[in-house]
Amino acid sequence: MPHSDRMTDYVETNRRNWDERAAIHARDITGTYLLDRFRAGEDALHAIEAAELGDISGKRVLHLQCHIGRDTLCLARRGPAVTGLDFSSAALNAARRLSEETGLKADFVEGTVYQAQLLTPGPFDLVFTTWGTICWLPDLKSWANVVASVLAPGGELYFADGHPGFSVLEECDGRLVPTYDFQTPADRPLQFADETTYTGDPTVLSHQSTHEWIHSLSAVLGALIDAGLMITMFHEHEVLPWQGLGCLLPTADGLWRLPDGMPRIPLSYSVRAKKVRANKEASESQVLHR
């Protein structure tokens, strides 16, 4: 199969999986997404991004891979004009419902990240994308070019996600074992098949297969620099918003940490990057691939 057909196939497989998961997450019977508390007015951003985001009121914000829109609407509460983009129609249906229920306004656009330049050309002052996003993308050069292409001059990316030093690990007989390469080749994704989604909802998925990629720090930061962005903040964190390993313990502010006595490793990281020069590749390309 040609490379581009294989990539489309990966995206379609992942989309089928996400359409099913999104409907389950929107029901939130396990309370993982804290949707009732969000509807009641509580902020659902995690402590990391809430502390690092700064004042975004009056800005134009693009939330990439916005899922069921909860975080998009948390951003909207802070006063900017927000657009959320995701490739899952089920996720966007849930996002629009949540918007109606809460009266919080956001535009929701269906498309892949690589189509963002065409579908939501901006310009935006902030691109926000966090927690479980780039692991679904084979090609970070295109991702960074998309981000650069939709940002206004001086605009910023805020990005936070699992650290590759954590993503390579599996837990085996109580020990953390490096199991995966720290950089997954675009054409050889990791393949998983999980019966249920990660929230603990027992609904068995019909579309269990996913294709995922671990991206090294140099792949992320290098792609952003090459796309014309200047890294203005890089933090590594000993906590993670989800229980990514069985041994992790909950923190008082709803995150997860390694038990005391284990060597400290970064579980997540966050980046701010500012558009300081025009990105030739991004402005010339129509970013047509999926």
Ligand SMILES: C[S@@+](CC[C@H](N)C(=O)[O-])C[C@H]1O[C@@H](n2cnc3c(N)ncnc32)[C@H](O)[C@@H]1O
């Ligand atoms: C773990 S969720 C991100 C959750 C995010 N932290 C939030 O709630 O705002 C991953 C999202 O990425 C979306 N996604 C995966 N691959 C994508 C792609 N290639 N283009 C656009 N969206 C994609 C999925 O539909 C899903 O909603």
